[in-house]
Structure formats: C-alpha cells, structure tokens
Amino acid sequence: MHHYLAAMRRYAVFRGRASRAEFWQFTLVFILGSFVLALLLDILFRVRPNDVQFLVSVWTVAHFLPALAMTVRRLHDIDRTGWWVLLNVTGIGSLVGFVFALLPGTDGPNRFGLPSAAEEGLMPGGHASASPAPHRRLEPHAGTGTSTGAFTGATEPLPSTAPGDLIGDLERLSKLHAAGGLTDDEFAALKAQTLAAAKGGGATTTTVPTVSRSEPGSEGLLR
Incomplete structure (x- = not known):
C-alpha cells in the first residue's frame, strides 16, 4: 500500500519518475478497490444497482488525476515524454501504453531526473537524507x-x-x-x-x- 498512498498524495505531480512497482501497485489497488467496493455495497449494504454504479463512478473519478500523474511519471521512467499518454484515448494506443508500463526504467538518471528509488532518499528540501556513516574500530x-x-x-x-x-x-x-x-x-x-x-x-x-x-x-x- 506504500506506493498507492504515495501516488494519492502526489495526485498532481507530473514531474519525476515512477517505477514499475509503483505503477502496478497503484493500478492493482485501484482495480481491486473497485470490485471490493461494488461487492460490499451490493451484498452487505443491499444498495440498489444504480447507486452502486454511482459510488463506483465516484471512486473512479477520485482516482483519475492520480492515475494520470502516475502514468506520466511511468513514461518518464522509460525516458519518454508524458504526451505519450494521449495514446490511451485510442484503442490500439492503449495496448502500446500497456507495453510501455511493462518496460523497465532507464538505469540511473535520465532527462526527467533520478529513479524514483533514489528520489525517496532525498529530504523535502532536496538534500540527501543524513544516514549514519559506517563505523570502524580504531x-x-x-x-x-x-x-x-x-x-x-x-x-x-x-x-x-x-x-x-x-x-x-x-x-x-x-x-x-x-x-x-x-x-x-x-x-x-x-x-x-x-x-x-x-x-x-x-x-x-x-x-x-x-x-x-x-x-x-x-x-x-x-x-
């Protein structure tokens, strides 16, 4: 859930990069959440089908912007511009986008910045987080x-x-x-x-x- 929650917090961040693990964990939680929400509303709370569809739509809309930002960062991770996301509006383009999401990110920095794992090691001010230096007996x-x-x-x-x-x-x-x-x-x-x-x-x-x-x-x- 760490990557999912981080993506929701960065719902409007289109700069930087996102690894495959981040992208697919977010996607998996979103899809499973949609099914679980629909089942709970239908079976436990006996909500009418129309109301279930409405609430699932609200769930989907709430994830639209975070999903878009995550997709753009995933494209950055493979050193492609975020404009490739527009392929998803076409049928064949969705397949290309799916293949892109499966590709590993570039090793080391690219034109969009450091890998997401390296960025997590930075403090909010952009400085490397302090970590204890290796200890050696004198x-x-x-x-x-x-x-x-x-x-x-x-x-x-x-x-x-x-x-x-x-x-x-x-x-x-x-x-x-x-x-x-x-x-x-x-x-x-x-x-x-x-x-x-x-x-x-x-x-x-x-x-x-x-x-x-x-x-x-x-x-x-x-x-």
Whole structure:
C-alpha cells in the first residue's frame, strides 16, 4: 500500500519518475478497490444497482488525476515524454501504453531526473537524507598508546587532569570508548592513567585519539 498512498498524495505531480512497482501497485489497488467496493455495497449494504454504479463512478473519478500523474511519471521512467499518454484515448494506443508500463526504467538518471528509488532518499528540501556513516574500530599504532582511524593518526590532548576534573575526564573517556574510538585495552590504560594522576594530586595530560577528515574516501569517524 506504500506506493498507492504515495501516488494519492502526489495526485498532481507530473514531474519525476515512477517505477514499475509503483505503477502496478497503484493500478492493482485501484482495480481491486473497485470490485471490493461494488461487492460490499451490493451484498452487505443491499444498495440498489444504480447507486452502486454511482459510488463506483465516484471512486473512479477520485482516482483519475492520480492515475494520470502516475502514468506520466511511468513514461518518464522509460525516458519518454508524458504526451505519450494521449495514446490511451485510442484503442490500439492503449495496448502500446500497456507495453510501455511493462518496460523497465532507464538505469540511473535520465532527462526527467533520478529513479524514483533514489528520489525517496532525498529530504523535502532536496538534500540527501543524513544516514549514519559506517563505523570502524580504531586500531592503535604499533608501539604507541594512540589510536588511528581511517583518516590520520592525529591525537588531541584532554585537558589537564586535576582532581576536580576527574569525573569529566572519565566521562569523556567512556563516551569515546562507547563510540569505538578506543579499544578495551586503550580505555583501561587511559582510565588508569587518569585515576593515578588524580590520586597523586598532580596534573598530567592524557592523549586520546581524534580524527582528521582530510583524506578522501575515508569511512571511520568518531560519533
């Protein structure tokens, strides 16, 4: 029902494209709905035949504009102008329109835009919807206590660990560990270092990994 409801919401949208699945689900729901409506009115509600015909006609009229817009978008999907829809007013033209509706859409963008599946991934403002980036655990450099991701091995120091900052520092380490920025061993070592500095009453600098996004094609990031 998703494609049917989407088509009804876009009842006057003649731009863009519609896949075969969208077109045929809309068509199937419309045809089945006509039969079910007629049967319910006739059998359950004992409506007079003339009234049944009238109500089915209302159902058909309500779907005329959405069906027209859907047909135009389906023609766009096979890279044909919407004016081909006029073939449906002729007998032989209806057969051509049926064949067109069976054809697969063009791969990738065409002169009428992106495939409908790609358009669904866009937000209303036309910007690509944000999706979580693939997560990758950071691996430590051999012989160092820092972690490197898919970008660079840059490091960023936490603020000096004074007793009053202990809770804040531990919270930041915990969040970084939960996000995958630190392995279990690294987290334990940094935590122990932070606690030791706090107990000693001194201040020390705890170095934790950060990520630079300078290299193209990188996947990992700290969330």
